[in-house]
Amino acid sequence: MDINKVMIIGAGQMGSGIAQVCAMNGYEVILHDLKQDFVNRGIKAITQNLIKQVKKERLTEQEKTDTLKRLTPSIDLQSAASVDLVIEAAVENMAIKASLFAELDQIAPVHTILASNTSSLPITEIAAATRRPEKVIGMHFMNPVPVMKLVEIIRGIATDDEVYRTIEKLAVSLKKVPVEVNDFPGFVSNRILMPMINEAIYTLFEGVASKEAIDDVMKLGMNHPMGPLTLADFIGLDTCLSIMETLHSGFGDDKYRPCPLLRKYVKAGWLGKKSGRGFYEYS
Numbered sequence: 123m124d125i126n127k128v129m130i131i132g133a134g135q136m137g138s139g140i141a142q143v144c145a146m147n148g149y150e151v152i153l154h155d156l157k158q159d160f161v162n163r164g165i166k167a168i169t170q171n172l173i174k175q176v177k178k179e180r181l182t183e184q185e186k187t188d189t190l191k192r193l194t195p196s197i198d199l200q201s202a203a204s205v206d207l208v209i210e211a212a213v214e215n216m217a218i219k220a221s222l223f224a225e226l227d228q229i230a231p232v233h234t235i236l237a238s239n240t241s242s243l244p245i246t247e248i249a250a251a252t253r254r255p256e257k258v259i260g261m262h263f264m265n266p267v268p269v270m271k272l273v274e275i276i277r278g279i280a281t282d283d284e285v286y287r288t289i290e291k292l293a294v295s296l297k298k299v300p301v302e303v304n305d306f307p308g309f310v311s312n313r314i315l316m317p318m319i320n321e322a323i324y325t326l327f328e329g330v331a332s333k334e335a336i337d338d339v340m341k342l343g344m345n346h347p348m349g350p351l352t353l354a355d356f357i358g359l360d361t362c363l364s365i366m367e368t369l370h371s372g373f374g375d376d377k378y379r380p381c382p383l384l385r386k387y388v389k390a391g392w393l394g395k396k397s398g399r400g401f402y403e404y405s
């Protein structure tokens with residue numbers, strides 16, 4: 123199965139990163155979002171990133187121009203009619219994803235693979251909203267997408283082997299390292315990462331140490347590039363909460379209970395770096 127043209131749904135932090143990586147590696151990319159403003163913001167972030175790469179002499183001016191030329195903005199879902207692969211990076215909400223996949227299923231050609239960058243929602247359930255569950259797969263990129271090597275590839279219960287192999291090959295062509303996992307709450311990455319972050323929040327909540335001390339312990343003691351509270355701000359506290367809720371409801375075990383302090387911050391609109399305040403403040 124050949125992939126030439128890709129549509130990315132969602133021009134936020136993850137979607138624009140995925141679009142950048144696809145366009146840099148020769149794919150024609152349609153970057154789609156609900157509003158022109160959102161798409162423009164995504165294209166602007168990609169452009170700034172490419173300018174930095176040129177300054178660091180990792181990319182030539184010509185490569186930057188060619189990459190940008192391969193990007194087409196869209197606010198019309200009908201654009202899916204011309205692509206071989208859709209990678210959805212919209213909000214982490216099952217009802218929204220299910221209705222989006224049902225609509226994409228109506229628009230996209232029969233050969234088109236529908237992938238989701240969901241960080242924890244069940245691929246099998248997303249696939250059930252379509253008439254092509256064998257062509258639905260999870261393609262979970264890590265933030266920041268241009269830097270992080272991993273793509274967790276999640277097989278839904280009905281995903282075809284050929285579809286899996288196509289996506290694995292595509293990930294390699296993006297200079298990423300694909301890792302195969304089965305469809306279970308949080309997959310592998312967030313089943314392990316998020317309880318650690320949640321535990322760090324409990325540690326703060328219970329007054330065991332200051333936020334800086336908690337982050338220092340994990341950075342200096344465990345060689346993590348970022349402390350867990352900084353990382354939570356970077357991921358987005360709303361995303362962290364929604365992943366913990368998926369783990370909690372999916373496994374039904376109290377060890378996944380989201381920390382009340384995490385809930386409180388999200389209710390306050392303190393969502394981390396993107397909102398200017400989370401555990402830390404950002405200007």
Ligand code: CAA
Pocket residue numbers: 171178241263264265266267268269270311312315347348353357361
């Ligand atoms: N976009 C593109 N490039 C970025 C970037 C961004 N947002 N942020 C940093 N970079 C690049 C820098 O330009 C720099 O590139 P060069 O080496 O080419 O110069 C490189 O990354 C290193 O950056 P810095 O030197 O500024 O800072 P750093 O050494 O602290 O690295 C980091 C930054 C790569 C983000 C590092 O702190 C890190 O690895 N943090 C942990 C990231 C992580 O855990 N990500 C997974 C989150 S979980 C997830 O995404 C999945 C989910 O479902 C929740």
